[in-house]
Amino acid sequence: MRHARELAALAAAESTLSAAGSTLAAAGSTLAAAGSTLAAAGSTAASAEPMTAMDVRARVRDPLFGVASLAFAWELLARLVVDRLPPLSGVLVAGVDLVASGELVGALAASLPTLALGYALAVAVGVPLGLLMGFSQRADALADTPVTTLFVTSVASLLPLLIAVFGAGLGFYVVVVFLFAVFHVTLTLRAGVRDVDDALVETGRVFGASRFGVYRHVLLPASLPHVAAALRLGAVRAVKGMVVGELWVYAGFGSLLHGYQRYSQTDSALAVVLVLMVLAAGLSGGLGALERRYAPWQRVEGGVR
């Protein structure tokens, strides 16, 4: 019970995140590509629901101000106070170099397939399992203890073991990504499905829906927004899993980061961190946009229940 509430909270927190999903992706890309203001404004406006011009301005302008003020503070701090911190401008230049030299593309090409595979597996297992645990108390009683136990287990602490078992191959990355994402997907979804208003189910029954009909026409559509929330959280977790796995075996982004560490290239390392941040936020924001398009009838709003 306690975990369910905590998860509901986690999910709520995560969905507050992506309520600002598209703006977030836009803000991220400004950070990374500096100066694509127009593109950012365009993408925010395009993916959002119909709004007045003023809404659009407020939704773009405020986050832009936020990012710009932080960027300015970073630059000042780095130039005047903290020697060790490379100024943001330097980091952006390093980021451009990273793209130009092909290092970034290489890391992405190496990492994205394993990310996609691990995430797809996590979704294929986590979504049905989470729905089942949310719908059926019996299934929940059966699966709750093992799933919750694995959920609280630090996947990082399993890294040395996983590498010993799987070796540094494709299997290792996929398993790490899978383990990072699957239990969050499962438990977020369960918390969401449990949250579906009982009155909806009763109404379905009153109008003569069969047991299956209630699942098909009431619970499933009512759960879809929670599926979307679980997919977003899962994507964020999957990126974390990818990074952790690659750092452990010095592959992909991990090998880039370790290389920069060796030569104290903090600007390039920070550029990679920003790229990873944009990747995670962008995936989450992109899924949020899909959600608004295909399941717009019930937004999962933020708020701790």
Next chain:
Amino acid sequence: MRDEAFALTDRRRRVLLRAASVLALLLAWYAYTATTRTLLASPVAVAASFVEHVVVTGTLRRAIADALVHAALGYALAVAVGVPVGFALGLSERLAAAYDPVVDALYAAPVVALAPLFVVWFGLTPLAKTALVFLFAVFVVVVTTETGVRETDTGAVDAARVFGAGPRVVYGEVYLRSALPSVLTGLRLGAGRAVRGMVAAELFLYADDLGSYLIDTAATFRMADSLAGVLALSLTGLAAMALVAGLGRAVTRSGS
């Protein structure tokens, strides 16, 4: 409303199902390790190793206790920074509109990617570990605190103002009380995150006893010992969250 007796048998049946599923899984695990040649250690061996390293010799217990020092320090910092920042973002819509996307992106960011940078900045020092734990824990505290403050009933705030409440009462009593459950959720989640950060610091910055234990046992294929370490860390995370939850309940009770 459901019948009491029905609810009782219902609950009893669920407890039975739960126990049966755990038992079945453990048996299947045991049967698998007993009948096949596999790297996987049997649950009995894991339990034995857990008792040996945590209770009898205490190597694992001491290793975790040592690592927890950084975790506690980083967590305390995360709370000291996260709660005020969350309060500010929750109180001011303008601040939230400007900075929420950044906070959200940071919350979603893979913090562990900063580990190599921290090695450059702080060297292989406890400071690096504390900083990593801080970053692991701080954003969940910010986000949950912000949510709690924002959901404070404005009616209650207005009522307090009408009755002449000053800022001390409005912020220290009305907002704080209303946000408290959410803040406590954040503190509990933060404690769990701090323990994860602690593990990440052991593995990705530099290994003290805990990191060495995890790495050495796995590298020499002592699977039972390695899994005992993983189990002990899970329990540590749960214990940290339970401790914070307990403290929270004590505070809530004494305050009301």
